Amino acid sequence: MTQCVLQLKNLSKVFYSDDLETHALQDVSLQVFKQEYIAISGPSGSGKSTLLSLLGLLDTPTSGSYQLAGHEVSKLSKAQRAQIRNQQIGFIFQSFNLISDLDVMENVELPLTYRKDLTKSQIKQMAAEALAKVNMSHRVNHYPSQLSGGQQQRVAIARAIAGSPSLILADEPTGNLDSKNAHDVLALLDQLHGEGATICMVTHDPRSAQRAQRNIEVLDGRIISDHKTHSAKADAADAMSV
C-alpha cells in the first residue's frame, strides 16, 4: 500500500463576513497518497481554492481534522507550520505572485533563505538548478515586470520546487496563460510528477485535468466525485511494463 501523504476527515471551513456565513467547505474527507497527481475541478466559488489553502496550511479549518505526513496540523505551532510550508510544500499561483522588488534569481532563492540548514552557495546552486529545470537560466537578472506571463509562471514554478518539496499545490497555474505557455507549464508539472512529487492542481480545464491520475470534483463545498483517470491507468501500465 502506498504511503498516505495527507488525510482530511470531515473538514469544514466557514467564512464569516458581516452577517453572512459562507460554508466554503463542508465535511470534506480525503486521502492523498505519495506521488499522486490530483486535479481538482468544479464551478467558480465551489471551494477549490479554499481546499488548496487548507491543504497548504495557508488557512485553518473551522472544524475537522487534517493530518499531514502523520501529524495533526491543528496541533502545530505557527512556526512549525511555516517550516512545513517552507520545506515540504511548493506553491504555484494563478497570478504567479513573484515579488516585484526581487529579480528572478532572488525570487527563486527566497524560500531557501528561510531555511537555516543551507549555506549561501548551496542556496545559489539549488536556485540555479531549479531555474535550469524550468528553462529560465538565461533570465536570472531580470525583474518580474520584464518577463512574459509564461516566463513568470516558470520562475514561480522554479521557486516552488527549489527546495524539493514533496507536495506541490497549484491553483489554476495555467489560468493566466495562453495555450502554448499552458502546455509548457503542464509538461513541467508532468516532469515533476515523474520525478516523485505529489501534486494537487486546481483547474477549470478538463483537458488539463485529464493529465492527472485522479480527478476530484467539488460543488458547493463538497466533494461530489473522486475517480482515477485514463492516464492513471496508462501510468499503471507504464509501471507494469518497466
Next chain:
Amino acid sequence: MSIRNDIKYAMRLLAKKPSFSALTVFVMATGIGLSVYLFSFMNTMLFKPLPFEDGEHIIEMTTSINGKRHFGDFNLHDFAQVQANLTSASEFSAYRNEIVSISGRDGARRYSATDARANIFALTRTTPILGRTFNSDEDKVGGEHVAVIGYDLWQNQFAGQADVLSQNITINGVNHRVIGVMPEGYYFPRRAQLWRPLRDNTEQVTREQNSLVTGLALRKPDVSIEQIDHQLNLIMQRLAERYPKTNSGLSAYALTMHMSTADGGMPVVYVLHIAAVLILVLASVNVGNLLLSRAVERSQETAIRVALGAPTGRLLSQLLWESIFICGLGGLIGLLVMGWGLEVTQTVTNQFFTDRPPFWWDFGVDAYTLKIFFAFLVGTIFVTGFLPAWRNINGDFNAVLRDGTRGALGKNAGKLNKALVIGEVFLSITILIVAAVMITASFKATYADYGVNTRNKLIGQIALPQESYATDEQKVQFVQALKTQLSTQNALHDTVVMSRLPGFSDQRPAIAVATQEYSQQNLSSYPRANQIAVLPGSLSNLEAQLIEGRFFSEADNKAQNHTVIVTDSFVDQFMTTAQPLGHKIQFISENGTKGPWFTIVGVIKHIVQNMPNRDKEIKMPSVYLPFAQAPRSSMFIAAHINSDMAIAKAALTKAVDDIAPDLPIFDIGSLDARLSQRVAPLRFVGGVLMLFGLASFLLAASGIYGVMANTISQRTQEIGVKRALGASEQRIIAEFVISGTKQLLFGAVPGLAIGLTLGYAMSAPIGVEFMDVAIAAVILTLLLSAVVLLATYLPTKRALVNEPAYALHSQ
C-alpha cells in the same frame, strides 16, 4: 470647461472622505500657521523697517572692545571724528537715555528721557503735533532748559491741554520749558517719553571729560552695514593710534535699531527661521504623502484612464486641484489662528518690559506676513501636489495594469516611501533638537541659581537726580537716611541697598591687580568686572556665600577706606594667586586715569550679575565695594518680607517718601518676579518652540506611521506570498523592522548632524551647554526610534493577524 470638471472631480474626492480631508487640512493649517507666525514674529521684532520715511536706512552706532560687541557708547570727540569721516552715512545724530523723575500734582513720576542732538526728529522725518523741536542754540552748554514731550506725557501730566506750550515741567527738580509735543506712538529711539537737547558739544566739552553718546545716522541707500563697519573700523583704528591710552582695542560698528535689540542672539534667530521652514516642509511632506497614498489606491484607475488616452495634463490638473483645496483651506485656517497668535504675542511681549517694548514691536498680520503666507502657500501646493502627481504620472501604467494588483508597489514608489520616512525623521529630529535647546535655555534661565537667595524679596529702584544730588556726600547721606528710615519699618527686614541687584549688570570699569603684569599700558589690556556699590550688610542679607575673609562692616563704609569683596570668579579669571585676601586692586576710568588701590577683604561665591543665560559660558566676575567708597545715583532697594506684599510695598514707599517726597521709587515688586520678567522673552520663545517641537513630533509621528502603515498594507500580498513560501512571522517582522531601522538611521544621522550644528550655534548665545544639547539629542533620537519601530511593528503585526490565505486573497 475641462478645468471646471477637474475642480468638481477634486471636490468630490475630498467630500467622499471627510475625515481624510479634515486631517490633511488640519496638518496644513498647523504647518502654515506655525511657520508664517515665526517669520512674521521675527520680522516685526528684527527686520521690518522703522515706520518712518527712510526708516529702513536708520542705523545706530556703538563701540566694541577687542572685537567684542557690547553696545558701548562713544566719547563725544570720537563720535565727532566718525561724523567727519564716515562717508557712507549722512544726517548724523546722537543721544543718551536717562530715567528722570517729573514732579506733578500727585507726587513724582518716573519717565524715560532721551537727550539728543537737535536733528533727531528730522532724522525720523517726524514733526511735532504742537510747537517745535530744538534749535542748535538750545543744544549747547548753558542753553535754555527746554523739553519736547511725548504724547503719553502730554496726556498724563498735562491732561492733553492745548496750552501746554506755555507751561513748564520740573524734570529732576529743574524747570524746563515745554516747546513741543510729538505725535502719538512716537518713542524714537526706543521708548522715549520726552526729549531734551544733549547740551554739550566738542568745543565746550573736553575729550577727558568723557561725555558719552550713542550714534545715529542714515545709511546711504547703496552701502551695506558691512561696508559701514569697515569704514568705522578704519576711523576707530586711527583714533586708537592717536589716543592709545584710552582707545586701543576700541572699535565701533553699526546696527539697525532692531538688531541692537536682538543683542547677539542672531544665530538663534536664523536657526528659528530654518526651523520654521522645516516644519512647513514636514507638514507638506505629510499631506503630500496622504495624497500620495490615495493616488496609489487610485493608481489602477489612473492607469486605465491613461490607457484610455487621458492626457497627462488632465490627470495633473485633478491632483493639483486637490492640493490647492487642501492647502488653501488649511492655509486660511492657519492664517486666522496665526493672526490671533500675533495678537496674543502683542499682549505677552508687552509684559517683557517694566515700561514698554520698543515702539516697532507691533505684531499683526501685515504686508510682509501676507507675502510670506502666499509664498508658503504656493510652495506647499507644489510639494503636496507634486508627490502624488510624480507617482502617478511617472508610474509604469503597463505594469500596474498587467499586475492587476491594487497596491503593488512600483520600485520607485517604494523608494519614495522610504525617502519620505527618512525625510520625516531628518526634519523632525532637526526641529526637535532646536526646540529642545530653546526650551532648555528658557528653563535654565527661569530657574537660574543667582548665587543668592532671591525668594520673598521686595525690591524697588531709585534714581537720584543729578540736579539735587550733585555731590558724593549728598548721595551717601541719602542712603544713610534711607537705611535708618527702612529699619523703622516693621514689614521690611534684612534691608539691601545695592547699585545693582543680582541678575543685573553694573558699570564695568577696567581693573588692575597689584603686582600682576599687563601687556600694554592701555585700557583694553585690562580685564573688566562689574563694580557694584553695596551698603554693608547687603551681601549677607542676600545670603551670599562667603568663601574666605569677611563681609563689609559699618567701619568699611567710609570714603577714605578702600576695601572690596570679589567673587571667586574674579579670582579664577583675573588673579594669578590662590590667596587673594589682602591683595590690592585698582579701577581705571575710561579716560585712563588710575584710581586708588583697594584691598580685598573677602571672597564670595560667584553671584550672577548678568542675564543668567549670558553668564553660562563665561561667568561675569564682580567686585563689591561699600557704598560710601563708590556713591551712585541709581540704586536698588531690597528687603525681606515675611508678611503681606501690599503692606511691605506701602512701607517701602513710605520710607522713601519720608526722606525725599519728590523722589519716585519705581518698579516696586518681588525680586523673583522681576528676574523672571527679564528672562520672559527667552521663556516666550521657549514656549513657542515647545509648540513647534510638539507639532513637529506629532506631525512626524503621524506621518511616519502613515507612510509605514501604507507601505505595509500595500505589501500585504507580498507578505502573504512570503508566508506561503515558509517565512515565519518573526522573519517578516524582522524584515520590516530592519528596513525601518535603516530608514531611521538614514534620517537620524544627518538630522543629528544638522540639529547638533544648529544647536551648537544657538547654545552659546542663550546659555545652554553643548552637553545639554547632546543629551537632548540622544533622548529625542530614542523617542523617534520608538516611533519608527512602533510605526513598523504595529502595522506589520496587524498584517500578520490573518492567515496567509487572506493576504493572498487580497489581490
